[in-house]
Amino acid sequence: MTYENVREADPAVADALEGERERQNNTLAMIASENHVSEAVMEAQSSELTNNYAEGYPGERYYGGCEYADEVEELAIERAKELWGADHVNVQPHSGSQANMGVYLAALEPGDKILSLDLTHGGHLSHGHPVNFAGQVYEVEQYEVDEETGYIDYEGLADHAEEFEPDVIVSGYSAYPREVDFERIQETADAVDAYHLADIAHITGLVAAGVHESPVGVADFVTGSTHKTIRSGRGGIIMCDEEYADDVDSAVFPGSQGGPLMHNVAGKAVGFGEALDPEFEEYAEQTIANAKALGDRLQEHGLELVSGGTDNHLVLIDLRPSHPDTTGKEVEEALETAGIVLNANTVPGETRSAFNPSGIRAGTPGLTTRGFDEDACREVADLIYDVADAPDDDDLIAEVSARVDGLTDEYTLYD
Numbered sequence: 544m545t546y547e548n549v550r551e552a553d554p555a556v557a558d559a560l561e562g563e564r565e566r567q568n569n570t571l572a573m574i575a576s577e578n579h580v581s582e583a584v585m586e587a588q589s590s591e592l593t594n595n596y597a598e599g600y601p602g603e604r605y606y607g608g609c610e611y612a613d614e615v616e617e618l619a620i621e622r623a624k625e626l627w628g629a630d631h632v633n634v635q636p637h638s639g640s641q642a643n644m645g646v647y648l649a650a651l652e653p654g655d656k657i658l659s660l661d662l663t664h665g666g667h668l669s670h671g672h673p674v675n676f677a678g679q680v681y682e683v684e685q686y687e688v689d690e691e692t693g694y695i696d697y698e699g700l701a702d703h704a705e706e707f708e709p710d711v712i713v714s715g716y717s718a719y720p721r722e723v724d725f726e727r728i729q730e731t732a733d734a735v736d737a738y739h740l741a742d743i744a745h746i747t748g749l750v751a752a753g754v755h756e757s758p759v760g761v762a763d764f765v766t767g768s769t770h771k772t773i774r775s776g777r778g779g780i781i782m783c784d785e786e787y788a789d790d791v792d793s794a795v796f797p798g799s800q801g802g803p804l805m806h807n808v809a810g811k812a813v814g815f816g817e818a819l820d821p822e823f824e825e826y827a828e829q830t831i832a833n834a835k836a837l838g839d840r841l842q843e844h845g846l847e848l849v850s851g852g853t854d855n856h857l858v859l860i861d862l863r864p865s866h867p868d869t870t871g872k873e874v875e876e877a878l879e880t881a882g883i884v885l886n887a888n889t890v891p892g893e894t895r896s897a898f899n900p901s902g903i904r905a906g907t908p909g910l911t912t913r914g915f916d917e918d919a920c921r922e923v924a925d926l927i928y929d930v931a932d933a934p935d936d937d938d939l940i941a942e943v944s945a946r947v948d949g950l951t952d953e954y955t956l957y958d
């Protein structure tokens with residue numbers, strides 16, 4: 544894509560857009576929730592559908608002029624059904640958080656009870672944190688991971704559910720490196736007569752490719768972001784059984800949104816189409832293989848991983864055992880200077896603050912899209928270790944930066 548028209552109309556914005564392209568081309572995007580979509584997805588997202596008002600659903604819109612919006616939305620829905628095997632799909636949520644809001648509105652009354660994973664243990668703000676609307680409208684309690692093993696404490700969750708009697712149990716996480724046992728959480732939800740919302744925001748692509756257990760057909764509601772491992776247009780998605788279809792649809796529109804972002808829905812349709820290609824399964828498998836290679840090498844260097852490894856696309860490093868005086872933020876900043884972009888993250892049993900936590904979260908979806916294999920990820924692990932070990936060493940940072948340049952030159956991204 545070129546920004547010719549933006550350049551002519553608005554050089555300041557064109558500079559920033561080109562700066563961002565350069566930044567993505569020349570750095571390693573290891574924020575576990577990020578990915579690089581195809582030029583086709585980006586083109587669709589910048590289409591004339593941005594001008595269209597398509598309030599309502601295909602075939603039942605409030606305004607005229609929606610025949611192409613209908614085509615695009617129907618394609619997105621059909622492809623999503625095929626990818627995840629869902630009965631009913633709503634592709635209109637503006638984001639993953641909006642998808643969760645839609646489910647809460649469909650399933651709960653204000654004051655109802657949510658049981659979700661603690662944010663510092665890998666949960667998400669939209670699962671009922673006090674700063675999020677869900678924490679203000681609903682009564683929220685949280686379950687945890689076992690701090691010894693780093694795995695979800697399924698027994699603790701079952702006991703907590705029995706005691707708290709939640710209306711909904713939320714599974715699915717932002718910083719959890721292990722496979723989630725959705726069936727087991729469903730059993731707990733059934734035992735206390737609660738709904739189960741499985742938020743697969745991070746692992747949408749892994750589930751679609753069949754390389755992670757699927758909650759579709761197990762949990763009552765499944766939500767996701769559509770721009771993470773699934774690599775489609777930016778936004779959210781809700782999947783559910785037919786029995787909840789009307790409630791979910793009216794909770795999204797008019798319950799919590801106005802006109803859908805039809806250009807983004809077009810991006811979702813294109814990205815879902817790409818994910819139906821058998822090559823996408825290879826991508827998902829490689830993403831996990833890369834995370835395992837990254838994690839193994841980090842451990843060989845003596846860094847400790849929460850849960851001792853990974854089953855998915857991310858690793859969570861706890862710096863405290865190997866580097867008790869170094870914070871995640873320091874390492875994040877030093878790595879960014881060197882061209883490796885990831886984020887400081889809380890770890891189970893966090894002893895620092897959320898703003899300057901003890902962990903580092905690193906994901907492989909973006910690197911795998913660029914073509915990285917296990918060897919290249921092991922090289923990245925060496926670089927991460929070197930910087931974590933000496934975040935104040937400017938000569939070292941310069942050396943790492945040069946090796947990052949070598950990698951980004953070898954594995955190119957956008958023209």
Ligand SMILES: *Cc1c(COP(=O)(O)O)cnc(C)c1O
Pocket residue numbers: 576638639640641666667669715716717742743744745768769778779
């Ligand atoms: C990323 C994420 C979301 C929110 O997605 P947005 O699209 O950023 O709103 C929700 N839940 C989980 C578990 C996530 O990781």
